[in-house]
Amino acid sequence: MQKNSEFIDKLRTSGLRPTRQRLKICELLFNRDKTFHFTINDLARNISEKLNEKISLATIYNTVHAFKKKGYLKEITINSDKSYFDTNITNHHHFYDEDTNQLIDCNNNEIGKVKIKNNITGKKINSVEVLVRVASDIQNQN
Amino acid sequence: MQKNSEFIDKLRTSGLRPTRQRLKICELLFNRDKTFHFTINDLARNISEKLNEKISLATIYNTVHAFKKKGYLKEITINSDKSYFDTNITNHHHFYDEDTNQLIDCNNNEIGKVKIKNNITGKKINSVEVLVRVASDIQNQN
DNA sequence: GTCTAATTTATAATGGTTCTAAACTAATGT
DNA sequence: ACATTAGTTTAGAACCATTATAAATTAGAC
Structure with missing residues (x-):
């Protein structure tokens, strides 16, 4: 469980501007009791269902990749057409x-x-x- | 090192017709001292360089997947855009x-x-x- | 040789991901 | 508060590896 201000700090200290879109995605991914696995598709569906606002698919890809690069997500590849992201980075x-x-x-x-x-x-x-x-x-x- | 007649048997016993194309691919993949790793792209390039005849890309995909399904190849997925096939099936x-x-x-x-x-x-x-x-x-x- | 089902083939279609370039926005300085 | 700049978002186009299609070919059985 993390607060919005913590996400802002987290993003800023890693050189990412805390935009509205990134903060929303942070909430969906990290404001939880348990870590979990998701595909880009899962996340896009989740966003369009749970959020009132739309986030462009390009932004979803950009954000997930930025988070991975910064070490906030790990990618688990199962086979050539199935790849998951994991919020458990241990x-x-x-x-x-x-x-x-x-x-x-x-x-x-x-x-x-x-x-x-x-x-x-x-x-x-x-x-x-x-x-x-x-x-x-x-x-x-x- | 295997002979052509062995490939014919191998294919037939697994319910695959020993076609000219499949036998050529068998030679390239299995007629070696050491096992190796390759991508579909590697194999396609190899075929067009080393063989006098052309094998359609669709056939290359079909054959590799058929061989994988029959257990003659293993797929090793590195990440979402890099997947290798391995002739070492141990x-x-x-x-x-x-x-x-x-x-x-x-x-x-x-x-x-x-x-x-x-x-x-x-x-x-x-x-x-x-x-x-x-x-x-x-x-x-x- | 004849027949049938499997296979090959060129090409089209698919679909997930990336690219583009214009619009927008966060951060900084004045 | 405003202006400036660089980073970000966006819709839609482009990309490209893979799969689907349907017609031609071929292996295997009779």
């Missing part, structure tokens, strides 16, 4: 339910720490992401 | 070099076995994929 992993297309955060202790024994010479590790794909126990259909 | 993980856009297989012992302590009730695990993003040690540029 290091964590995911289950992906292939039946329901649901992306589910792993709790602290559901996945043990991934041990990287040898990294590529001269490179530093930016992230380690585990994606566990699950589906109904019944025989997989093709 | 369980393994990847490094992704964000400087060079190179996808690199992890050797057997570079990443320890990922421990899944709690799975989602009633679901079976289809795959566990780890992607380690690396980049030059020098300060990350935005």
Whole structure:
């Protein structure tokens, strides 16, 4: 839960002007008890349903990408045509339910720490992401 | 290294007719010492350079997807606009070099076995994929 | 060879994302 | 308060990777 003035500070300190549109999107994304996953499409739908004012699709794309760049969102790519944004920016992993297309955060202790024994010479590790794909126990259909 | 007759069998046993186009693509993809990663674009370029005959882009898409569906290829999605296919269909993980856009297989012992302590009730695990993003040690540029 | 269903093909259509350039607005200085 | 400037928003066009279409071709079976 964050207040409007906190969003203004947050945006300003990261070099983004706190515009009306960005603040509305902040409220929708960050003024919550729990973090969540969304697609651009989800967000656009949410905005047009919940808000009295319209925000241009271009602005939605711009804002989400700006927030990602500033580290307020993480992108989780499932496959070439399904990409989610995550308001949980801590290091964590995911289950992906292939039946329901649901992306589910792993709790602290559901996945043990991934041990990287040898990294590529001269490179530093930016992230380690585990994606566990699950589906109904019944025989997989093709 | 596989022979043409082996590809014919492989295709036939999986219910795919061994057409001239599919066999050519099999040769390019599977007639190698080492497995590798490619994008559809890479493959299309490869075909137009190395082959005397033209294969329609639609056929390339169809074939790659058919091969994936039959389990002869795995798809590795890096982000919303970068997706690779992998001729290594064994369980393994990847490094992704964000400087060079190179996808690199992890050797057997570079990443320890990922421990899944709690799975989602009633679901079976289809795959566990780890992607380690690396980049030059020098300060990350935005 | 004949038949049928699968496959290939060129091309059109699709649709999500990015680009454009004009209008608007936040921030700063006067 | 006003003027200026650079950043932002906007609608709509453009882009482009992928998929759909429907006609031509081909593999497999008889």
